[in-house]
Amino acid sequence: MGRIERHFQDIGYLDTLAGQDTAVHRLDPRAKLVTTLAFIATVVSFGKYEISSLIPFLFYPLYLLAAGNLPAGYVFRKVLLVSPFAVLVGIFNPLLDQEIHIRIGALALSGGWVSFVSILMRFTLTVGAAMTFVAVTGFNTVCMALERLGAPRFFAIQLLFLYRYLFVLVEEATAMVRARSLRVFNGRGMGLPAYGSLMGHLLLRTLDRAQRIHSAMWCRGFDGSVRVMRPLSFGRREFAFVLGWVAFFAVMRFFNLPSYLGSTLSEFMR
Amino acid sequence: MSHHIVEARDLHFTYPDGTQVLRGITFRITHGESVAIVGANGAGKSTLLLHLNGYLRPVSGELRVGDSPLTRENLRMVRRAVGLVFQDPDDQLFMPTVFDDVAFGPLNLGLPPEEVTKKVEAALQVVGALHLKDRPPYRLSGGEKRAVAIATVLSMSPDILVMDEPTSNLDPRARRTLIELLKGFQHTKIIATHDLDMVMDLCRRTLVIREGRIIADGPTERIMRDGQLLASSNLEIPLGLRGCPVCGEGTG
Numbered sequence: 001m002g003r004i005e006r007h008f009q010d011i012g013y014l015d016t017l018a019g020q021d022t023a024v025h026r027l028d029p030r031a032k033l034v035t036t037l038a039f040i041a042t043v044v045s046f047g048k049y050e051i052s053s054l055i056p057f058l059f060y061p062l063y064l065l066a067a068g069n070l071p072a073g074y075v076f077r078k079v080l081l082v083s084p085f086a087v088l089v090g091i092f093n094p095l096l097d098q099e100i101h102i103r104i105g106a107l108a109l110s111g112g113w114v115s116f117v118s119i120l121m122r123f124t125l126t127v128g129a130a131m132t133f134v135a136v137t138g139f140n141t142v143c144m145a146l147e148r149l150g151a152p153r154f155f156a157i158q159l160l161f162l163y164r165y166l167f168v169l170v171e172e173a174t175a176m177v178r179a180r181s182l183r184v185f186n187g188r189g190m191g192l193p194a195y196g197s198l199m200g201h202l203l204l205r206t207l208d209r210a211q212r213i214h215s216a217m218w219c220r221g222f223d224g225s226v227r228v229m230r231p232l233s234f235g236r237r238e239f240a241f242v243l244g245w246v247a248f249f250a251v252m253r254f255f256n257l258p259s260y261l262g263s264t265l266s267e268f269m270r
Numbered sequence: 271m272s273h274h275i276v277e278a279r280d281l282h283f284t285y286p287d288g289t290q291v292l293r294g295i296t297f298r299i300t301h302g303e304s305v306a307i308v309g310a311n312g313a314g315k316s317t318l319l320l321h322l323n324g325y326l327r328p329v330s331g332e333l334r335v336g337d338s339p340l341t342r343e344n345l346r347m348v349r350r351a352v353g354l355v356f357q358d359p360d361d362q363l364f365m366p367t368v369f370d371d372v373a374f375g376p377l378n379l380g381l382p383p384e385e386v387t388k389k390v391e392a393a394l395q396v397v398g399a400l401h402l403k404d405r406p407p408y409r410l411s412g413g414e415k416r417a418v419a420i421a422t423v424l425s426m427s428p429d430i431l432v433m434d435e436p437t438s439n440l441d442p443r444a445r446r447t448l449i450e451l452l453k454g455f456q457h458t459k460i461i462a463t464h465d466l467d468m469v470m471d472l473c474r475r476t477l478v479i480r481e482g483r484i485i486a487d488g489p490t491e492r493i494m495r496d497g498q499l500l501a502s503s504n505l506e507i508p509l510g511l512r513g514c515p516v517c518g519e520g521t522g
Contacts, residue, residue, distance in 0.1 A: 164364060221426075
């Protein structure tokens with residue numbers, strides 16, 4: 001099986017995970033969306049040399065992971081897959097910022113290294129939270145929640161269709177790539193001209209399909225707006241979820257728990 | 271007013287690129303009839319189907335659904351009355367879940383939510399796909415997709431069912447299930463297909479189209495035995511009418 005195919009089946013797996021029935025899955029998607037956005041905003045708002053105060057924020061994604069019955073290995077691999085971006089963003093920090101920031105015994109850490117680690121931490125936290133959020137909610141439901149929360153309807157519908165047809169597009173693309181690879185010998189035929197025509201064909205096929213889908217929609221009374229029935233209810237559990245977590249984030253934002261614990265512990269030892 | 275009647279009078283259609291596809295099609299299909307439209311690839315079958323609910327407008331000629339000609343004013347009514355099932359279910363199933371997809375039509379008709387839920391569940395029940403309700407359509411098998419595609423149309427309570435190659439790409443079991451399902455429908459049925467054995471099972475009347483014209487219109491039984499006529503439209507006598515190739519019984 002081709003690499004692209006495998007990745008997309010992996011994305012499909014997200015839907016399977018989202019189809020489970022746990023307490024977190026049952027929460028109104030808006031509650032989860034708001035909380036996750038608050039989480040991301042808080043994590044991003046920390047100064048660039050913060051490491052220890054970020055640690056308590058691991059609780060949120062870990063909670064979703066555990067309560068949502070998600071396979072940790074799968075989520076971790078997904079986070080790892082996009083990590084090169086974060087590494088690229090931070091990799092030059094140690095070279096640019098060589099001022100010594102922390103000393104642990106004989107080991108001196110420059111500000112660059114500290115901020116690099118901080119970037120990686122923030123990346124892991126935010127991407128991890130977003131991944132687990134989608135895995136306990138489902139992409140379609142995320143789009144509906146966006147729309148209910150006031151995002152432009154057009155935008156939500158576009159996202160919905162993008163996701164729906166991603167699979168069809170990938171299927172067509174894989175079929176074409178497979179057909180080509182079966183007739184390529186010694187690398188001949190792999191070049192740019194063949195690639196160009198392949199992409200061109202894919203575009204034409206996509207347009208064709210768009211035309212057919214539009215006619216199918218038209219036949220069933222489509223008049224420009226997509227209506228979806230999704231009874232959402234924002235009850236007491238949702239309020240508790242949002243308030244509880246946002247309060248936790250706020251406290252952890254202004255109060256460095258790990259360093260407090262550390263100092264109390266050393267005080268106690270003395 | 272009965273919507274179960276479809277009548278075409280001298281339909282002509284030319285695509286914007288100049289391809290002339292329909293060159294004078296005339297027929298009348300009445301209440302409860304089950305009619306097959308057969309012909310070679312490119313004979314104009316799919317184009318004709320797209321005319322039946324007003325998606326395409328003829329360049330000249332007239333299409334009547336029920337007792338009145340198709341106009342801009344009754345287009346909405348016609349779209350509901352004539353349910354069109356596309357050849358590729360991936361074109362027809364565009365919503366995120368099976369439920370949303372089957373609810374798409376009724377919601378556009380402006381039905382209240384409880385009514386929509388009822389209609390969706392009834393339609394899925396008929397095609398035996400109620401258990402797929404919450405699944406995303408792209409995760410279904412070919413047979414399941416086809417069943418759901420039919421449900422998306424049934425949920426609008428059409429009077430006339432129009433289908434483009436309903437049995438293509440189905441395994442024999444799924445094909446048989448589909449045929450039995452269609453047999454049970456009381457709707458007027460119009461089916462474009464190459465599957466002549468299915469036609470033998472389902473349709474009493476057959477129209478043969480060649481190069482945008484109807485070259486034969488009559489009882490299926492008679493048309494399916496006319497080897498010459500079928501051959502002129504790139505078709506063959508259905509297997510069900512041929513003798514046993516091993517024992518030779520029933521030949522001729």
